[in-house]
Structure formats: C-alpha cells, structure tokens
Amino acid sequence: MVGGLDFEKPVVELRKKIQELKEFTKNADVDLSSEIEKLEERLTRLEKDIYENMKPWDRVQIARHPNRPTTLDYISILFKDFFECHGDRAYGDDEAIVGGVTMYRGLPVTVIGHQRGKDTKENIRRNFGMPHPEGYRKALRLMYQAEKFRRPIICFIDTKGAYPGKAAEERGQSEAIAKNLFEMASLKVPIVCIVIGEGGSGGALALGVGNHIHMLENSTYSVISPEGAAAILWKDASLAKQAAETMKITAPDLKGLGIIDEIIPEVKGGAHRDVKHQAEEIDQVLHRSLLELTKMSEEELINHRYNKFKAIGEFSFEKESIGIN
Numbered sequence: 001m002v003g004g005l006d007f008e009k010p011v012v013e014l015r016k017k018i019q020e021l022k023e024f025t026k027n028a029d030v031d032l033s034s035e036i037e038k039l040e041e042r043l044t045r046l047e048k049d050i051y052e053n054m055k056p057w058d059r060v061q062i063a064r065h066p067n068r069p070t071t072l073d074y075i076s077i078l079f080k081d082f083f084e085c086h087g088d089r090a091y092g093d094d095e096a097i098v099g100g101v102t103m104y105r106g107l108p109v110t111v112i113g114h115q116r117g118k119d120t121k122e123n124i125r126r127n128f129g130m131p132h133p134e135g136y137r138k139a140l141r142l143m144y145q146a147e148k149f150r151r152p153i154i155c156f157i158d159t160k161g162a163y164p165g166k167a168a169e170e171r172g173q174s175e176a177i178a179k180n181l182f183e184m185a186s187l188k189v190p191i192v193c194i195v196i197g198e199g200g201s202g203g204a205l206a207l208g209v210g211n212h213i214h215m216l217e218n219s220t221y222s223v224i225s226p227e228g229a230a231a232i233l234w235k236d237a238s239l240a241k242q243a244a245e246t247m248k249i250t251a252p253d254l255k256g257l258g259i260i261d262e263i264i265p266e267v268k269g270g271a272h273r274d275v276k277h278q279a280e281e282i283d284q285v286l287h288r289s290l291l292e293l294t295k296m297s298e299e300e301l302i303n304h305r306y307n308k309f310k311a312i313g314e315f316s317f318e319k320e321s322i323g324i325n
Contacts, residue, residue, distance in 0.1 A: 005058070005061045005062065005065070006061070007050065007054070007055075007058045007061070008050065008269070010046060010050070011043070011046055011047055011050060011269075014039065014042065014043050014046060015043065017039065018036060018039050018040060018043065021035065021036050021039070022036060047268060047269070051268050051269060054218075055244075055245070056244040056245050056247070056249065056250050056253075057226070057240070057241040057244045057245070059217075059218045059219075059220060059250045059251075060220055060226060060240075060244050060249075062218040062266075062269075062270040063197050063198050063218055063219050063220045064197070064198060065270055065272050066118075067118075067272040068196075068197050068270065068271055068272045069196065069271050069272060069275045069278060069279075070113075070115055070116060070118070070158065070196075070197075071098055071111075071113030071114060071115050071156040071158060071196070072098060072113075072115055073275055073279075074156060074196065074275075074279055074282060075098075075102065075111060075113075077275070077276060077279040078104065078279055078282065078283055078286070079102040079103060079104050079109075079111060080102065080103045080104075081102060081103050082100055082101075082102040082111070083100045083101045083102065084098060084099070084100040085099055085100045085101070085138075085141075085142055086138070087134075087138060088134040088135075088137035088138040088141060089137075089141060090134065090137060091133075091134040091137075091171060092134050093134070093138065094127075094131050094132045094134045094135030094138060095115065095125055095126045095127070096114060096115060096116070096126050096127045096128075096129050096130055096131040096132070096135050096159070096163070097112065097113070097114055097115065097131050097135035097136070097138055097139055097207075098112070098113055098115045099111060099112035099113070099138065099139055099142045100142070101151070104154070104286070104290070105287065107152070107290070107294075108149070108151050109146075109151050109152045109153070109154055109290075110142050110143070110145065110146035110151045110152070110153050110154070111153075111154045111155075111156070112139045112142055112143070112153065112154070112155050112156070112207060113155060113156030113157070113158065113196075113207070114129050114131065114156065114157060114158045114159040114203075114204075114207070115129060115158075116128055116129030116158065116159075116197075117129075127163055128160070129158060129159045129160065130159055130160055130161060130162060130163040130164075130203065131159065131162055131163060131203060131206075132162075132163050132167070132168045132171065132173070133168055133171045133172045133173045133175070133176035133177075134171065134176075136162075136176040136177055136179075136180050136206050137176055137179075139180065139206070139207060140176075140179060140180050140183060143183065143184065143187060144183075146187075146189055147187050147188055147189050150189060151189060152189055152190040152191070152192065152290055152293065152294065153187070153189060153190070153191045153192070153210075154191075154192050154193075154194070154286065155191065155192070155193045155194070155207040155208065155210060156194055156196050156207075157193060157194065157195045157196065157197075157199045157204045157207055157208055157221075158195070158196045158197035158198060158199070159197075159198060159199070159200055159203045159204055160198055160200045160203070160225065161200035161201040161202070161203035161204070161225075162177060162201065162202055162203030162206070163203075174202075176206070177202045177203070177205070177206040180206040180207070180209075181205065181206065181209055184209035184210070185209055185302075185305060185306065185309075186302055187301075187302075188298035188301060188302065189298075189301065190211055190289075190290060190293035190294055190296070190301060191209070191210035191211050191212075191305070192210055192211065192212045192214070192286060192289045192290065192293070193207065193208050193209075193210035193212070193213045193214070194213075194214045194215070194216070194264070194282060194285075194286070195208075195213070195214070195215040195216065195219045195220075195221050195251075195260075196216050196219060196271070196282075197216075197219055197220075198219070198220055198225075199215075199219065199220060199221035199222065200220075200222065200224070200225060201222075201223055201224060204221065209305065209309070210305070211289075211293050211301060211304050211305050211308065212261045212262070212289045212292075212293065213259070213260045213261055214260060214261055214262045214263070214264055214285050214286075214289070215251040215254065215255075215260050215262075215263055215264065216251065216263075216264050216266055216271060216278075216282075217251050217263055217264060217265055217266040218250075218251070218266050218270055218271070219250075219251060220249045220250060221249060221251075221254055221259070221260070222247055222249035225240070226240035226241070226243040226244040226247060226249070227240040227243075229243040229247055230242065230243040251263045257312075258311065258312060259312055261289075262285055264281050264282055264285050265281055266278065266281070267281075
C-alpha cells in the first residue's frame with residue numbers, strides 16, 4: 001500500500017504518479033504538461049467517485065485516522081485566550097478530557113472535550129482519549145461553573161469510550177457518567193455538542209446531552225465499536241466491516257434517524273488534510289447554533305433539550321400484545 005487508507009489506495013497511487021511526472025519534467029528537456037493535465041482531470045474524477053460514495057467502514061477509518069484533528073487543535077483556531085482548568089477537586093486531573101474558559105466571537109464560553117494524543121508518548125499520558133471518572137467529574141465541575149456565570153457550553157466528542165479498567169470502576173466510572181447525563185439534562189445554559197472523531201458508548205454520551213448535536217461528516221457515534229458489536233453478534237471481531245454497515249453509526253445515518261441536528265461538511269479525504277479549513281466549517285455551524293440558543297430563556301433551553309431526547313427513537317404501545325383489555 002502506498003500511504004493513505006485502504007479505500008484511498010487508487011487516489012494515493014495516482015497522486016504519486018502525477019508528482020513523479022512533475023519531478024521528471026524539472027530534470028528533463030521534455031514537455032509532459034498535457035499528460036499531467038489529463039492525469040489531474042482523472043484524479044479529480046476519481047476523488048469525486050471515492051469520497052462521495054464512501055461506505056460506513058471507510059468513514060470509520062477516517063474517524064480513527066492518527067492525524068485527525070483533536071479538541072485542542074480546534075480550540076487553538078476557533079477560540080481566543082483559552083484558559084485550561086484542571087482537576088475534579090476530589091481525586092486528580094484526567095488529561096483524557098480538557099476543558100476551560102475561553103472567548104468565542106467575543107462571547108465568554110466554556111469548552112470541554114475528549115483529548116487523545118498525537119504520538120505514543122502523549123497517547124499514554126492521555127490514556128488514548130479514554131477518560132477515567134475524574135475526567136467526567138472535571139467536566140461536570142466546569143459545567144456547573146459555566147451555569148453559575150451564564151456561559152454557553154461547547155463539547156467536542158472524540159473517544160473510543162470511557163476507560164473500562166479496574167481502577168476506573170473502583171473510582172465510580174458508571175456513577176460519574178450517569179451523573180453527567182442527569183445534570184446536563186437540566187443545566188440552564190445553552191449546550192452545543194460536536195462529534196469530531198469517534199463517539200463511543202457512554203464515554204461519549206457523558207459529554208453529549210446538548211441542545212444541538214452536530215457531527216463532522218466522517219465521524220461516528222455509536223453505543224459500541226463495530227469490532228465490539230461483531231464480537232457480540234457473531235463471535236468474530238474481524239467482521240467489524242459488516243457490523244459497521246448495519247449499525248447506522250455514520251453522520252448521514254444519524255441525521256436520517258433524527259439523532260443529530262446537522263452534518264458538518266469535511267475536507268475531501270478527511271479533516272486531517274486541512275485543519276484550518278475544517279475549523280472554518282465548524283465555526284459556521286457553531287455560530288448558527290449559539291445565535292439560536294442564546295435567545296432562549298432558561299426554561300426554554302431545558303425544555304428544548306428534554307424534548308429533543310424524548311423524540312429520539314419510537315415507542316409503540318399495544319394493549320393486546322401484553323394482554324390488557
């Protein structure tokens with residue numbers, strides 16, 4: 001394979017061929033401009049065909065790309081004067097979740113998000129973006145603070161899931177996630193959630209109870225990973241690709257199901273190809289959300305959030321099915 005992801009192989013190989021021809025023309029007295037132009041036109045058509053017809057597993061691969069922008073990448077571009085806060089005031093600081101106070105277009109806001117590393121050393125320090133309970137308690141502390149000072153809350157979601165280790169369970173992992181879900185539902189300030197990578201299980205949902213939930217085009221949001229689902233359903237994690245096809249975990253699927261509000265377009269090939277441009281796409285959606293939500297009263301915000309989640313899914317009650325006359 002010549003770089004890139006599996007499904008991108010034809011694109012990567014053609015790009016390499018074009019680059020080789022360009023390098024050759026620099027060192028040889030020959031005009032290959034017409035051939036290069038034809039190849040570039042072919043590349044444009046190929047990219048359109050591949051990136052506009054991606055399968056769910058293709059999007060999973062992009063969501064997991066090691067160079068995919070993280071919460072801190074977007075914070076550095078979208079916000080000014082970010083002041084990071086640390087610790088849950090009970091146990092310690094969890095670097096798998098970052099959060100603090102910042103300015104967005106002149107408006108004071110609180111930003112919280114999952115944070116994974118860019119290399120092995122940082123991933124170990126940040127536990128590969130899988131929070132311990134103190135991470136969720138830190139997030140909740142910052143949410144309480146935001147409510148006290150009437151600051152909107154912006155959450156960036158990007159985690160495989162909460163850390164499932166023994167130490168996390170001993171310190172109350174399930175309780176910490178449940179407490180976040182419960183408290184976020186009744187906060188009196190606007191909450192905007194954006195899935196920027198993987199949104200896995202309760203570890204993602206613990207930052208996901210918002211008035212608006214948006215997703216980057218190639219992100220995923222699900223109760224379990226495709227590998228985990230395949231292992232449970234078919235006792236074979238290697239069938240993850242097949243599981244991804246049936247789980248409805250991509251942004252287009254979730255938009256169709258009414259779970260998310262808006263799909264944020266991605267740079268062709270994935271957000272990692274142009275972080276600045278991707279941040280601009282997020283900025284447009286975030287700005288519209290805050291303009292709408294900041295006009296609501298405290299009661300309207302809570303009711304809006306309640307009705308949003310109440311409307312997810314379908315419930316059918318048939319008396320005959322349970323023997324009621």
